[in-house]
Amino acid sequence: MRGSLGHDREWHLQARCRGLPSAVFFTDDHHRGRRRVDHENNAKRICASCPVLSRCLEYALDAQEPYGIWGGMAPRERAALVHVNRGGRSSA
Known part of the structure; x- marks a missing residue:
């Protein structure tokens, strides 16, 4: 479920970026x-x-990380x- 901003950050402990410079x-x-x-491609290789x-x-989507x-x-x-996901949703 979305909306758990800041509450469930334990996932970050397993992230490949952990310990790397934010730069x-x-x-x-x-x-x-x-x-x-x-x-960007260098960072994406780490993420992959x-x-x-x-x-x-x-x-990132929940937090609207800019x-x-x-x-x-x-x-x-x-x-x-x-944008694509919003375009496919109904307003009802």
């Missing part, structure tokens, strides 16, 4: 173009083998996912 998963404003893509990938993505790679997705990818 691996967050780009600064100076990263543009190929440099940004390479930086993470045992809690889906839980991390769920957290920055960084979470659950193997960049902010623009998460925004697109939310």
